[in-house]
Amino acid sequence: MDKIVEVEAVTKLYRNRRGIRDVTLNVRQGDVYGLFGPNGAGKTTLMKTMVGLSRADKGTIKLFGHDVTTHYEQAMARVGVLIETAEAYEYMSGRKNLELAARMYPELPAKRVDEVLELVGLTAVQHERAGKYSLGMKQRLGLAAAMISKPELLILDEPTNGLDIEGTVQIRELVKRLAREERTTFLISSHLIREMELMCNRIGIVHDGRMIREGVCRELLEGRFASLEELYMHEVEQDRRAMAHA
Numbered sequence: 001m002d003k004i005v006e007v008e009a010v011t012k013l014y015r016n017r018r019g020i021r022d023v024t025l026n027v028r029q030g031d032v033y034g035l036f037g038p039n040g041a042g043k044t045t046l047m048k049t050m051v052g053l054s055r056a057d058k059g060t061i062k063l064f065g066h067d068v069t070t071h072y073e074q075a076m077a078r079v080g081v082l083i084e085t086a087e088a089y090e091y092m093s094g095r096k097n098l099e100l101a102a103r104m105y106p107e108l109p110a111k112r113v114d115e116v117l118e119l120v121g122l123t124a125v126q127h128e129r130a131g132k133y134s135l136g137m138k139q140r141l142g143l144a145a146a147m148i149s150k151p152e153l154l155i156l157d158e159p160t161n162g163l164d165i166e167g168t169v170q171i172r173e174l175v176k177r178l179a180r181e182e183r184t185t186f187l188i189s190s191h192l193i194r195e196m197e198l199m200c201n202r203i204g205i206v207h208d209g210r211m212i213r214e215g216v217c218r219e220l221l222e223g224r225f226a227s228l229e230e231l232y233m234h235e236v237e238q239d240r241r242a243m244a245h246a
């Protein structure tokens with residue numbers, strides 16, 4: 001299947017009328033898709049709606065061809081999710097946390113826990129209490145838990161939020177490695193455009209709850225913009241003008 005994520009004209013508004021409006025996006029197999037936008041643009045709302053944590057007011061969302069609203073289990077069967085800060089049982093070791101996550105998938109080989117620990121670089125500290133982990137280590141533990149079932153699609157909300165440079169680089173390298181070696185498809189949100197530029201092949205720009213531009217990074221730049229930052233500033237300016245005239 002080519003299109004793994006199909007979001008079609010989705011609106012989700014909170015009582016205060018904030019949220020997302022009429023968002024359409026497609027993620028294809030093998031993409032590292034970056035959902036970019038400043039704080040409050042609507043990235044988390046979109047991701048939560050996509051994985052059934054909140055319900056769309058309008059529009060359709062399909063994952064692997066299955067509608068999230070009507071066929072939730074089939075839609076989510078091959079999806080791993082890390083939305084907002086990773087939650088771990090702080091009094092348990094990192095390893096125990098992952099063993100607990102693995103119990104949801106009885107068919108997984110026992111060595112999968114070792115594999116994901118290795119992938120996220122937590123093998124050496126696996127027996128330490130998760131409560132003692134640094135923020136970066138907690139994020140990586142959350143990522144390991146999201147990856148435990150070998151999902152074909154990983155949806156990660158701000159995975160580098162609050163991380164220092166080293167932590168950020170580690171997550172980025174991990175994403176690239178999984179995309180390359182395990183053919184994992186990614187949908188990643190961030191408010192850091194440089195991060196997106198280094199990691200993603202496709203990008204969607206969310207502004208004020210709307211998708212204002214979507215496409216292959218290389219094609220979006222089209223020789224007109226030196227960086228995604230320039231493209232973003234241009235698109236936001238255009239959007240503001242269009243809205244002022246609407």
Ligand SMILES: Nc1ncnc2c1ncn2[C@@H]1O[C@H](COP(=O)(O)OP(=O)(O)OP(=O)(O)O)[C@@H](O)[C@H]1O
Nearest residue numbers: 014016018019037038039040041042043044045046
């Ligand atoms: N539960 C809620 N009730 C009311 N408004 C909300 C709720 N959650 C989010 N919002 C509002 O909806 C808008 C989009 O928020 P969202 O968290 O999706 O943005 P975001 O792009 O993920 O930003 P951030 O990076 O800060 O999380 C914001 O204006 C936010 O204040």
